[in-house]
Amino acid sequence: MDKGPVTLKEKPVIGISACGFNAPVRYNGRSMDFIKAIGREKGDFRWCPVCPETAAGLGVPRDPIHLVGQDGRAIWKGEGKIVSRNGQDVTEVMLAAARESLATLRRAGAKVFIYMDGSPSCGVYRTTLRKQSRGKPPGVFGALLDDEGFFLVPALEMQSPLKWWDWRRRMLAYLWLQEVPLTTRGDLYEAWYRLKFLCQELDDPWAREQGRYLAALKGRLEPEVAEKFRREVGDVLRRPSTLKRITGSLWKNYSHHRKITGRPVPDIQDPTVLRNVTTIARELMIMEREATEEGILFGTAPVTLRKKRLDKDTVEDQSHDSSD
Ligand code: SF4
Known part of the structure; x- marks a missing residue:
């Protein structure tokens, strides 16, 4: 039996919420650079930034969206919807954009995704819900990636x-x-x-x-x-x-x-x-x-x-x- 260490030969591909990769795609046109925290290690990976909300055609700046329903997983089952602050129902475009963003990650060969905590789209554990600011349900894209078996990493934890x-x-x-x-x-x-x-x-x-x-x-x-x-x-x-x-x-x-x-x-x-x-x-x-x-x-x-x-x-x- 070979008992030596294992070394990956290929650069791993990592999907990431684009706004955490310093792309100014948040609803307010802002971004964050979480990759900076890992210094030169950034070069060890191939990055694939995606933003389901801009892929849905919601634009920048835009009204923030929120989930009406239990969580992102429930919305895939038709039990809830996604609406913008001005009351526009964006459920269909968001589900289509989530599927397209998943297809982008698959084409890139990503099996890992670094997500923005708290997002009704990319979030996985702490999505902001209406009248429930700190629950633990996944967002609509986060739920899809979780169900598809992605290895999900919270962006905030790159800072430690x-x-x-x-x-x-x-x-x-x-x-x-x-x-x-x-x-x-x-x-x-x-x-x-x-x-x-x-x-x-x-x-x-x-x-x-x-x-x-x-x-x-x-x-x-x-x-x-x-x-x-x-x-x-x-x-x-x-x-x-x-x-x-x-x-x-x-x-x-x-x-x-x-x-x-x-x-x-x-x-x-x-x-x-x-x-x-x-x-x-x-x-x-x-x-x-x-x-x-x-x-x-x-x-x-x-x-x-x-x-x-x-x-x-x-x-x-x-x-x-x-x-x-
Ligand atoms: S959290 Fe996701 S959907 Fe929201 S701006 Fe960032 S990349 Fe786009």
């Missing part, structure tokens, strides 16, 4: 180096999992070997159960079993981790790494040492770089981008100042 690190490592693992061939039990065990440590960090009871299930598999691998594995592990990888789990995981991986190489990695600190999230993000990047250079799997972030990006400058650059 630690949160972005968490999203990025799970996203890379998710993208690798979507493509890795799973035709034999050997393929399945190899994929699980790469991902199990991260899955244990994210959901330990589930990962233990999954380990037992895989160990009990016999005979030829049925395609349904392989696809169930891909789907369930993918769902676990979508869940954010916590600071406590990340630091615990970093230390466990570091201890393992030190045992194999017989030497310490400077700057990695015990999880009991109090330090800010920027320092922790930097330590994670250092461990990622060390492990990749040594050809040792870093179970906390098992899939990386091509090696040359993990140079010293990148570590410094990605440890941008921010608080959690």
Whole structure:
């Protein structure tokens, strides 16, 4: 079994709400630059900005729109509508634009989308509803992408180096999992070997159960079993981790790494040492770089981008100042 780290060869394509990519397409003609926060790492990805509201022909500036109904998912079922502030019903054009924006993302090969939190179109978890300012329902485009199995990242979390690190490592693992061939039990065990440590960090009871299930598999691998594995592990990888789990995981991986190489990695600190999230993000990047250079799997972030990006400058650059 190959137990080495996995490196993605192609630049991942990331869809993003265009207004978060500094395109002035919001209803008031404004935009935000969330990509700036990740510094040079921006060049590691191919970006595909889309804006369903301008694709619907609503123009800039425009009256803000809102959902009338439970959430974006209900609107797809015909249980609600989308109206602008002046009372115009824009449901049909918005649904058509959401489908067209999805087609654009598919043509680009995107399986990840960075969304604007709170938008009745692109939002996923905190859409503003009429008379209910902070609910948790998805917007109309967010709901579509969720149903289509996209890996959804909130744009706001790109501003925290630690949160972005968490999203990025799970996203890379998710993208690798979507493509890795799973035709034999050997393929399945190899994929699980790469991902199990991260899955244990994210959901330990589930990962233990999954380990037992895989160990009990016999005979030829049925395609349904392989696809169930891909789907369930993918769902676990979508869940954010916590600071406590990340630091615990970093230390466990570091201890393992030190045992194999017989030497310490400077700057990695015990999880009991109090330090800010920027320092922790930097330590994670250092461990990622060390492990990749040594050809040792870093179970906390098992899939990386091509090696040359993990140079010293990148570590410094990605440890941008921010608080959690
Ligand atoms: S949140 Fe989405 S629909 Fe709204 S302006 Fe931004 S990209 Fe356009």
